[in-house]
Amino acid sequence: MASLDAARSSEPLSLRLRRGLGNGRVTAVLILLPPALILFTLFVILPLSESGYYAFFNWNGYGSPTDYVGVENFERIVGHSIFQTAVGNTLKIVLISLFIQMPLALVLALLIYRKTPTNAVFRLIFFVPYILAEVAAGLIWSFVFDGNYGVSASIAAAIGSEPYFLLADRDWAFVAVMTVIVWKYFGFHMMIYIAALQGVPEDLIEAARIEGASRTQIVRYVQVPQIKPALIVSAFFAIIGALQVFDIIIPLTNGGPSNQTHTIVTYLYTFGLTRLNIGFGSAVGVILFIAAVTVAVFYQRFFMKRGAVA
């Protein structure tokens, strides 16, 4: 249709409009586009901009913000030790995702990417945690880790030791959280790799085999390079995902013990929303926004060449 327009743009506007109405071009634009624009502006762009505005106020959400405090909110957040822990925890999730979850997912994908009935069963099993709602996953694992009444209690009873309260341990609680995160998301990354591996032409692998490449060499020199776009994409999801972790934490630890297991979003929720510190919470939102956009832009710039599709 580009051509239709190219010609039309040289005509006077009135003529274009008249004809546009005749065959419904303008009508189509005026009917079909505004719902999306309105919805998106009202519930995405506007709140986002307001975050940037409220962040400079001390405001409890009632009336309109008047108590302008400059960058004080940001200073308080950055200096807050719990926020620092939350950022550290987010980085830990990124590291665990990149160095434990992704390799695990890749190994599993290589083991089961071929289309056989057994593989299909395993694929299904590994994908179940991903499909599960985060809250449900958190709840199930809080049952597992419960040293009083849960699975941990019964294991401790079985081996005759004192029950252990992992989620109450300042040093180990976040390890438990990360275990749940790996459990929950490795299947998703695995699915991305499987889709990519199935797209690698079989003759490439056969050619390598004929040239005498071993299994590991094929993986190393043929398959992994071929699915590099998928790896890049999945790492992106892992990083962006780490910035958003919330649902899993609430049932597991709710940020405790002694605020050791917060992430940026649970921090925002706990110190911004539940206490109605709208200004303060908005400032956390702004920081989160900057982090996410930085990651996205950086990623686009350095990794995602066009067509980096899994």
Next chain:
Amino acid sequence: MADVRLEGITKRFGSLTVIPDLHLTVPDGSFTVLVGPSGCGKSTLLRIISGLENPSSGRIAIGGKDVTKTEPSQRGISMVFQSYALYPHMTVAQNIDFGLRLAKTPTVEREARVAEAARILALDDYLDRKPAQLSGGQRQRVAIGRSIVRKPEVFLFDEPLSNLDAALRTQMRVELAQLHQSIDATMIYVTHDQVEAMTLADRIVVMNKGRIEQVGAPMDLYDRPETVFVAGFIGSPKMNFVKGAAIGHEEAETVGFRPEHVTVSDGGEGFEAHTKVVETLGADTIAYVEADRLGELTVRLPGHIRLKAGETLRLAPQDEYLHFFDQNGQRMEVSR
């Protein structure tokens, strides 16, 4: 019933001029074929007639009425696409019917017209099928059916046969010719295949780089090509071209003669040639030869002359069938 007149049509895509100032009249009721190499602007011209593209300047009149600013659906035209563009989610009947529905044609008449089209095109048994369940030839017929029910004054075809295999293409060519006879509307047909053009057309328009090289009846183009381009484009195998000076016609820049207008001579006239490749077709034998001073030539000889690669022949073009062209590639008359 309508003629089509194009006056001063130009078409630019950005800075690329695809059609520079084109004038053409397609007579009422004719079967006019636009032929030319790929990318010469045939489809663009057809789409300008249909209204899918607007010309950058110029006017289009159909049946004497200026339609330059008219919506495509109001121009009294219909078009058959190379890909057929059948609506995949509709049955054959719905495909054929769709335009009539949009035109708010009364139901009784719609049904009658669809039934008639189905009968003409032998589609009665397939009306409830989806396009995916049809063969290539049947899809082609549905596409044609879709255009005839609208009773257009002008039919436009854009390479409609190029997706068919050779046998089917021949058959559809015959059917199209019959269709033209039975509904005698104006038909404008685009193809890059000069054989198709020669067999279907009563008028051929040869295009090259957005310009019209020559307009005429098929045999006129064959007998009296006005330019080197037409001479080379019409006829198969291609006409041979040699420098005028090389064969004793200094007055002409280029001299052309068709492969079928060469005879084997035993006497002193003509020139020596070595056969390089020989294609034996039965009735004819096509020989690709290398001649002194003239270079590579193609000749078509009667089938009874047995030839092998590597033989030496004496060949002579028939004098009365020589074509002469000047430096600009235009035909010129030379007294012999």
Next chain:
Amino acid sequence: MSRAQLIRNIARVAFLCLVASFVLAPMLATVLGGFKTNAEIRTGALALPETWNLEFYASIAEDPMFWRYLLNSLLISIGCVLLTLFVGAAAAYVFAQIRFFGSRMLFSYLLLGLMFPFATAILPLFIKVRDLGLLDTYWAVILPQTAFGLSLAILLFRTFFEQLPKDLFEAAYLDGCGYVRFFFRFTLPLSTPILATVGVFVFVQSWNNFLLPLVVLNSREAFTWPLGMMQFRGEYVTQWNRTLAFVTLSILPAIVFFLAAQKYIVAGLTGGAVKG
């Protein structure tokens, strides 16, 4: 199969089974826990129950609030799916079919939503929903959720629509079919694969969403199932069997549906990577 291959294959399956048990054990304990007394859970959380008590499951199934939560979730999810499909497809169609002044800019604008997480704007969103008087209504979840899902939906739709054959539109256009009609009569019916992909994906997102309902739904009447589940957990802190029965009953149908539709979920997820 040679000996070496056989051994390798056994090792492979053994490893896969190990991972599978890591995946399944917690879920199995959950399902079984719903049949046990709390004392039994304490001693044998992973074992089969001595007696299969149905009462905990039954009491959940008889609780009208439980069904209320599920119904709320279902209606909200369906609302999100329908709104996303319609609004998103309509906008994507305009971008795919009609070039007009500013169309590229508007398209980029609508894709901004791909750049940042939902949570960044959650507080102003809460204020806005409250000021619009929507708190505790379905719209409080449906509208923001749809708005945030639009970017991805529009991106996926436009890519698909652009791949529909161009001359289909031209043929219909010659037949007298206008732009709006073409959208309803051709684009939508011919795009069922992408509609299904986006639809399933949006449904899953919405069904599992927690943060947004947590913020905008306060009355139990309006709770979605994740909120209901957390509420229930809070009420029966020491009675894991009831909570486990609740969890099992609420996630089971979803898991069955999602596994059946996993193809679409994966397609939607990986499609999100086509940025730019």
